[in-house]
Amino acid sequence: MSVKIMADSACDLPLDFYEENGAILFPLKVHIDGSEYEDLRTIQPKQVYDSIRAGNLPKTSQASPAGFKEVFTELAENKQDGIYIAFSSELSGTYQTAVMIAEQVKEEYPDFNLSVIDTKCASLGQGLVVMEAVRLAKENHSKEEIVKAVQFHSEHMEHLFSVDDLDHLAKGGRVSKASAFVGGLLNIKPLLNVEDGKLVPMEKIRGKKKLLRRIIEVMKERGVAFEAQVVGISHADDLETANEMKKMITEELHAKDVYITSIGAAVGSHTGPGTIAIFFLNKQPS
Known part of the structure; x- marks a missing residue:
């Protein structure tokens, strides 16, 4: 490829995606019991979810500045164009660090x-x-064409997701503590989305079946031309619900394809196990 594509592990694509497509991975860091791990490389999501279930909430930190410096310098020396597609700056300092290192290089x-x-x-x-x-x-x-497409898809990407316990997001500062509530005993499911890079609670829904039904309703309200786009589903140790959601999306929205992946160790440290998330475009590329 004439343009080198780079991403961080918060995008929750599997390791073989990078290997098969010649893309570069910048892993975020996960900290458990005093040990530091590289998301996707030296820790797997199941370890994180087991730790959370045991009452030990992991912590995370941004991708390594030294990693950015090494890769950016190598690309510059080889005179190769590059695009780094970063995790929301509202949820991590990784983007700002990459900008700083890029300016240095x-x-x-x-x-x-x-x-x-x-x-x-x-x-x-x-x-x-x-x-x-x-x-x-x-x-x-061309690099300009790819950048334009990345900006369009980023701007028009819808995020709908539900977590088993909003306390995980609140403790990590990803939603306000005032927005968090405990609903497990009442079977209350929070539905959230992302607005301008921030996590925002939308509704409280009683029961899993009603939650999945409501997700489909919101997709119909916000989405366009599903038959021409790939819908994404990521899950935190809940493949059964992901497959159930895929069946509904395929049968009711006739999506071109539905891609399922596991929520990675870094993002999963904040969402906790049982999270289900759906991603789709609200506008068609011209």
């Missing part, structure tokens, strides 16, 4: 053509943007 290599893009997306919402960028890069589209 460009001081030494003024002709380095690198774009660092804040998707304002998370999990597979970000992942679908990365997948589109890789597709275009493999078809040898």
Whole structure:
């Protein structure tokens, strides 16, 4: 590919995606019991969910500045254009760090053509943007064309998700404590979305079946041309619900394809087990 595509592990694409497509991964860090792990490389989501179930909430930190410096410098030395598609700046400092390192490298290599893009997306919402960028890069589209597509898909990517316990997001500062509530005993399911890169609670729904039905209703309200787009589903140790959701989306919305992946260790440290998330476009590319 004439343009090197880069992403961080918060996009929740599997490791083999990077290997098969020549993309570069910047892993976020996960900390459990005093040990530091690299998301996707040295820790798997199941370890995180087991830790949370045992009452031990993991912590996370952004991707390594040294990792950015090494990769960006190598691309600059090889005179290769690059696009880094970043996790929402409202949820992590990773984007700001990448921008800072990119500026340092460009001081030494003024002709380095690198774009660092804040998707304002998370999990597979970000992942679908990365997948589109890789597709275009493999078809040898120009860097400008890919950047334009990344910006469009980022702007129009809908996120709908539900967590078993909002306390995990509140403790990590991802939603306000005032927004968190305990609903497990009452079978209350929160439905959230992402607005301008931030996690925002939408509704409280009683029961899983009503939750999944409501997700389909919101998709019909907000989505367009499902027969022409790939819908993403990410889940936290709940493949059964992901498959149930896929069946509903396929039968009722006739999506072109439905791509399922596990929520990774970094994002999963904040959502907790039992999370289900759906991603789709609310506008068709021209």
